Amino acid sequence: MMRSIAEAFFGTVGRRTIASFRALHDAAKLINTTFYWTVIGPFKGKTVRFHASVSEIVKTGYNSIPIVSVIAFFVGIILALQSAYQLRKLGALIYVASLVGVSITRELGPILTAIIVAGRSGSAFAAEIGSMKAAEEVDALISMGINPVRFLVVPKLIALMLMLPALTIIADGIGLFGGFFLAVTALGIHPYNYLQQTTSSLMLKDVFTGVVKAWAFGVVITIVGAYQGFKVEGGAEEVGRMTTASVVISIFMVIVFDLFFTALFFYFT
Amino acid sequence: MEEAIKVDSLVTHYGERQILKNISFNVPRGQTTVILGGSGCGKSTLLKHLIGLLQPTSGKILINGRNIAGMREEEMNEVRKKMGVLFQGAALLNSMTLADNVALPLREHTKLEESTIGIMVRMKLDLVGLSGFEQFYPSQLSGGMKKRAGLARAMALDPDFLFFDEPSAGLDPVTAAGLDQLILKLRNVFKVTIVVVTHELPSLFMIADYVIMLDLGEIIFAGTLDELQIAEHPKVRMFLERKPEAEEYSPEDYFKFIAGD
Numbered sequence: 230m231m232r233s234i235a236e237a238f239f240g241t242v243g244r245r246t247i248a249s250f251r252a253l254h255d256a257a258k259l260i261n262t263t264f265y266w267t268v269i270g271p272f273k274g275k276t277v278r279f280h281a282s283v284s285e286i287v288k289t290g291y292n293s294i295p296i297v298s299v300i301a302f303f304v305g306i307i308l309a310l311q312s313a314y315q316l317r318k319l320g321a322l323i324y325v326a327s328l329v330g331v332s333i334t335r336e337l338g339p340i341l342t343a344i345i346v347a348g349r350s351g352s353a354f355a356a357e358i359g360s361m362k363a364a365e366e367v368d369a370l371i372s373m374g375i376n377p378v379r380f381l382v383v384p385k386l387i388a389l390m391l392m393l394p395a396l397t398i399i400a401d402g403i404g405l406f407g408g409f410f411l412a413v414t415a416l417g418i419h420p421y422n423y424l425q426q427t428t429s430s431l432m433l434k435d436v437f438t439g440v441v442k443a444w445a446f447g448v449v450i451t452i453v454g455a456y457q458g459f460k461v462e463g464g465a466e467e468v469g470r471m472t473t474a475s476v477v478i479s480i481f482m483v484i485v486f487d488l489f490f491t492a493l494f495f496y497f498t
Numbered sequence: 499m500e501e502a503i504k505v506d507s508l509v510t511h512y513g514e515r516q517i518l519k520n521i522s523f524n525v526p527r528g529q530t531t532v533i534l535g536g537s538g539c540g541k542s543t544l545l546k547h548l549i550g551l552l553q554p555t556s557g558k559i560l561i562n563g564r565n566i567a568g569m570r571e572e573e574m575n576e577v578r579k580k581m582g583v584l585f586q587g588a589a590l591l592n593s594m595t596l597a598d599n600v601a602l603p604l605r606e607h608t609k610l611e612e613s614t615i616g617i618m619v620r621m622k623l624d625l626v627g628l629s630g631f632e633q634f635y636p637s638q639l640s641g642g643m644k645k646r647a648g649l650a651r652a653m654a655l656d657p658d659f660l661f662f663d664e665p666s667a668g669l670d671p672v673t674a675a676g677l678d679q680l681i682l683k684l685r686n687v688f689k690v691t692i693v694v695v696t697h698e699l700p701s702l703f704m705i706a707d708y709v710i711m712l713d714l715g716e717i718i719f720a721g722t723l724d725e726l727q728i729a730e731h732p733k734v735r736m737f738l739e740r741k742p743e744a745e746e747y748s749p750e751d752y753f754k755f756i757a758g759d
Binding site for chain 1: 546549550551571574575576578579581583585586587589590591592602603606607651
């Protein structure tokens with residue numbers, strides 16, 4: 230009896246371990262192929278699909294501007310209100326400007342944008358590639374001698390590598406404006422003082438580290454979406470499951486990478 | 499008979515399960531070969547091996563004398579340019595118009611001018627009877643039209659080989675017969691080597707020159723259509739005469755089975 234429990238335990242551990250190593254291997258292969266066709270492929274005469282990339286840029290970047298702007302504006306206001314709640318007690322209301330400025334550019338701008346894009350575009354990537362896989366369209370591409378990663382994933386990667394930093398900069402700007410708007414209306418801080426305080430506490434480094442993070446989040450969201458999409462073997466039900474999984478996993482991975490980069494910037498800048 | 503494709507002791511597994519059990523056969527050049535068999539006999543798996551979508555456990559697949567088993571992707575893509583595949587659901591890219599779908603292999607593999615590509619696309623669509631549908635999207639077409647468009651795309655690079663996965667599946671008899679006519683035309687006019695996977699008997703008698711029949715991952719018949727008609731293998735006869743499988747259990751065995759012994 231003891232032996233069979235031990236067998237079952239180690240059997241499960243072994244199976245799980247093998248399965249997760251296989252998943253890791255597949256993901257590593259996908260990352261490798263994607264970057265090969267993005268960076269090295271063009272020098273071997275297999276150019277990146279320009280029109281598809283532009284169309285992805287419009288879908289993932291341009292079309293996200295309204296939602297990113299509205300959310301960034303609200304978060305700017307919320308942040309100003311929450312910090313004023315504490316700072317007022319200390320009579321240091323002017324530091325609302327520093328707090329909003331630094332936390333938006335270093336942290337909330339990139340991560341909010343990444344979460345919105347993961348929900349909008351990461352899921353769309355998984356659903357698009359997954360339904361193409363289910364309809365044998367991916368097989369059709371392979372049988373025509375067209376690498377599906379180059380055809381489908383590279384335009385998306387290029388789009389997110391460019392658009393996530395761009396959207397983050399927009400979110401930063403509008404988030405700062407949200408804080409400014411609340412401070413000058415509800416908190417009664419003089420606009421000049423607020424701007425003065427913001428510029429003196431905010432450094433270019435803060436914005437820059439946020440943009441670097443955003444770039445990495447763009448890569449993470451594309452790879453997770455594509456990986457989940459290519460995992461589809463069966464039909465429509467599985468497409469739905471993988472789409473959901475892609476959102477959950479990419480938000481999780483974005484936060485893991487955020488932790489990593491924040492720690493990195495904390496110690497090395 | 500000159501062989502265009504030669505399969506030599508092919509073995510494949512899906513996980514632990516063996517799907518194809520050491521099969522060998524030849525596909526004659528310039529003729530239509532039908533791979534016949536019931537559901538789950540491994541015929542779709544075999545097709546996926548022939549077009550290089552799956553890698554076998556062991557064995558060789560020679561296409562024009564070159565072994566594609568274990569071939570590197572770049573080399574394989576050269577071989578693939580000489581192949582056209584019509585998938586069961588046509589597998590057109592839904593985000594593109596028919597013209598763009600047919601033009602895709604030309605744009606990816608040739609350096610032709612857009613104007614030339616336009617002419618070739620119209621030629622291929624005309625060949626399958628879809629002139630005037632260039633700007634339609636796949637979702638706007640019927641099942642039969644999608645398959646014709648898929649065939650136009652498969653023909654885009656003027657291949658030496660055409661592979662069909664269940665061409666009549668999901669089509670009404672008239673549309674299916676139309677597609678069969680088209681397959682005959684392609685063989686007669688373009689001298690393409692055609693491999694068709696199907697289980698439809700009317701299709702078989704209309705298009706086949708050479709027949710390979712699979713059962714449970716093994717070849718039980720290989721020969722011409724005339725030889726098939728007089729073949730004596732019981733499974734072949736059952737298939738041609740549309741007889742059901744014999745009862746698997748005797749009543750006593752069945753009771754034992756459901757009682758869980």
